[in-house]
Amino acid sequence: MALLQNKTAVITGGNSGIGYATAADFLAKGAKVLITGRKPDAVQQAVATLGQETDSFIADQGKIEDSKKLAEYVRDRYGKIDILFVNAGVGTFANVTDVTEEAFDNIMDINLKGAFFTVQHLLPLINDGGTIILLSSVNAHSGMPGASVYSASKAGLNSLGRTLSRELSARRIRVNIVNPGPVDTPILEKAGVPKEAINPEHIASRLPLGRIGQPLEIARLVSFLASDEASFITGAEYNVDGGLSVHPLIG
Numbered sequence: 001m002a003l004l005q006n007k008t009a010v011i012t013g014g015n016s017g018i019g020y021a022t023a024a025d026f027l028a029k030g031a032k033v034l035i036t037g038r039k040p041d042a043v044q045q046a047v048a049t050l051g052q053e054t055d056s057f058i059a060d061q062g063k064i065e066d067s068k069k070l071a072e073y074v075r076d077r078y079g080k081i082d083i084l085f086v087n088a089g090v091g092t093f094a095n096v097t098d099v100t101e102e103a104f105d106n107i108m109d110i111n112l113k114g115a116f117f118t119v120q121h122l123l124p125l126i127n128d129g130g131t132i133i134l135l136s137s138v139n140a141h142s143g144m145p146g147a148s149v150y151s152a153s154k155a156g157l158n159s160l161g162r163t164l165s166r167e168l169s170a171r172r173i174r175v176n177i178v179n180p181g182p183v184d185t186p187i188l189e190k191a192g193v194p195k196e197a198i199n200p201e202h203i204a205s206r207l208p209l210g211r212i213g214q215p216l217e218i219a220r221l222v223s224f225l226a227s228d229e230a231s232f233i234t235g236a237e238y239n240v241d242g243g244l245s246v247h248p249l250i251g
Ligand SMILES: NC(=O)c1ccc[n+]([C@@H]2O[C@H](COP(=O)([O-])OP(=O)(O)OC[C@H]3O[C@@H](n4cnc5c(N)ncnc54)[C@H](OP(=O)(O)O)[C@@H]3O)[C@@H](O)[C@H]2O)c1
Pocket: 012, 013, 014, 015, 016, 017, 018, 019, 036, 037, 038, 039, 042, 059, 060, 061, 062, 063, 087, 088, 089, 090, 091, 110, 135, 136, 137, 138, 179, 180, 181, 182, 183, 184, 185, 186, 187, 190
């Protein structure tokens, strides 16, 4: 039997990057998949390439009203789901002195507040024994200059995951956290970082494995955590970062 046969999954921000790759991997492993996204054209294009059996819902995960509407749609369409992958996120980067309140709110609204209320609204629809995976970042534990708000939003998400794993254990809902290192997706370009300022060779040279990750390399771990193969894993955090988090000072 395929790894995710008979499972129904909701993936937030599934039209691009890691969310898209995870949707493709979930589908290949037998799951029914609904992706969300905020841009109808981008979502439609993703569905066209993932396959028409992929369901979609237009929602801005930074807006609580949209999370409520998503939950209503999911309840009416599926009744219950098995997997919630909270993936939608944005990264904008600036030194502390340059961060505006608007930029702060935008990151927190999507990465932390939006994640929180997406979980809250979908929780009654997750089957007992189901699972939630939160897509965080190695930034949750690092002190990267220019990433104060992004890193704080992800650190908050990891904290949320730990609490949820305890609160939801009575319903046997497993909650785990994935912390990617640098992955080849359009996230920085979308944040307005000029292409020439992104130096993939430099980033790759800082990683013990000597390269940036591919979205599918994150998706495969998410699929495992979403499956019954991970039945004894909850409250755990996994770095998928080419060894970045153990980069030695010397050697
Ligand atoms: N790439 C990396 O190096 C890296 C490393 C660590 C963690 N992450 C995390 O990985 C997750 C996925 O990012 P990615 O790298 O795959 O970037 P991406 O390709 O930009 O994917 C992000 C997805 O989230 C969606 N999204 C963003 N804000 C949204 C909102 N308000 N409502 C609904 N959807 C929204 C995006 O939609 P649009 O197409 O409309 O923007 C897109 O589908 C994020 O949480 C990110 O923080 C990425």
